Amino acid sequence: MGFGAIKGQQQAIMRLQGYLNQDKLEGGFLFSGPEGVGKFLTAKTFARAINCDAAATAGDCCDVCSACVRMEKNCYPDLHCIDCGEEEIRIEAIRQLQEQICLRPYEARKKVFIVNNAHNLNPVSANAFLKTLEEPPRDSVLILVTDKPSMLLKTILSRCRVVKFTALQRQALARILERDYGVEGQQVHFLSYFSEGRLGNALRLKDTDIIGCKNRVIDACTSPGAYLFDTLATKDRQEMRVYLNIIAGWMRDAYFAKAGIPAAELIHSDRSDAVDAYARAHTARELEEGIRTVSEFLLYLDQNVNVKLLLSNLKLYFQSTR
Numbered sequence: 001m002g003f004g005a006i007k008g009q010q011q012a013i014m015r016l017q018g019y020l021n022q023d024k025l026e027g028g029f030l031f032s033g034p035e036g037v038g039k040f041l042t043a044k045t046f047a048r049a050i051n052c053d054a055a056a057t058a059g060d061c062c063d064v065c066s067a068c069v070r071m072e073k074n075c076y077p078d079l080h081c082i083d084c085g086e087e088e089i090r091i092e093a094i095r096q097l098q099e100q101i102c103l104r105p106y107e108a109r110k111k112v113f114i115v116n117n118a119h120n121l122n123p124v125s126a127n128a129f130l131k132t133l134e135e136p137p138r139d140s141v142l143i144l145v146t147d148k149p150s151m152l153l154k155t156i157l158s159r160c161r162v163v164k165f166t167a168l169q170r171q172a173l174a175r176i177l178e179r180d181y182g183v184e185g186q187q188v189h190f191l192s193y194f195s196e197g198r199l200g201n202a203l204r205l206k207d208t209d210i211i212g213c214k215n216r217v218i219d220a221c222t223s224p225g226a227y228l229f230d231t232l233a234t235k236d237r238q239e240m241r242v243y244l245n246i247i248a249g250w251m252r253d254a255y256f257a258k259a260g261i262p263a264a265e266l267i268h269s270d271r272s273d274a275v276d277a278y279a280r281a282h283t284a285r286e287l288e289e290g291i292r293t294v295s296e297f298l299l300y301l302d303q304n305v306n307v308k309l310l311l312s313n314l315k316l317y318f319q320s321t322r
């Protein structure tokens, strides 16, 4: 419960509990670290810990008092979340925040404002937000959450207490998946490699047919025809990212297999024969080129580059290395 539900972020949590215990809360925090490691979950838990009604939970929250329950359900009048997903955060959202931050709390000790994916503040909204951050009311806590801190204004960064979140070690992630979430066998192996230490990503995939999906993608890579590209073309960006990461992992496996890495350390250890065959059929340079092509695809996908163009580059790569 409370902070105990957040796995592998003890350092960040200890720092936050230090602020809670010393009552040094007003102003801005920046929760920074890779996607899928629990930043947003921690921000919401921090908000509950600040305003939990149970006196016995100093430095944490009880999750059962009226305040905690309503904060969890997003119907607590002093907790405000701006979460626009991957869309830009427009000025209207910041203007609304500025109106709310001037009001007295309805019932909370501190009003809490969480801005998720804060790197999506557009220039106008970032400058407006900076004004608020320069003179934050003493009864308010602002939490910015981002996996791309370099996209934020330096002046915003410098006015926040930066709390860093990190990816888990692979083995630690595997243990958590087995012990706390009952994931077993090949799925543990694959998810702990594939998620790169990001528990949130592993949990998002654990109840899907990810093993079947990744094997279909690999079959398509080994005989790349229309299927692979037609399938990719129908996916939204999030799904496309999963598919591309599967392909990248496949090529990485083949590259390392060429260098003699043991089968147990392959991402696709259940397909080690196919990995070996693919490695034999391609030169190291071809595999490097493949990894680079897919990595660029992933990078440009984040920058909203035309997907058709990216797909045709990938197609060209597969045609030229068949």
Ligand SMILES: [Zn+2]
Binding pocket: 051, 052, 053, 054, 061, 062, 063, 064, 065, 066, 067, 068, 069
């Ligand atoms: Zn509570």
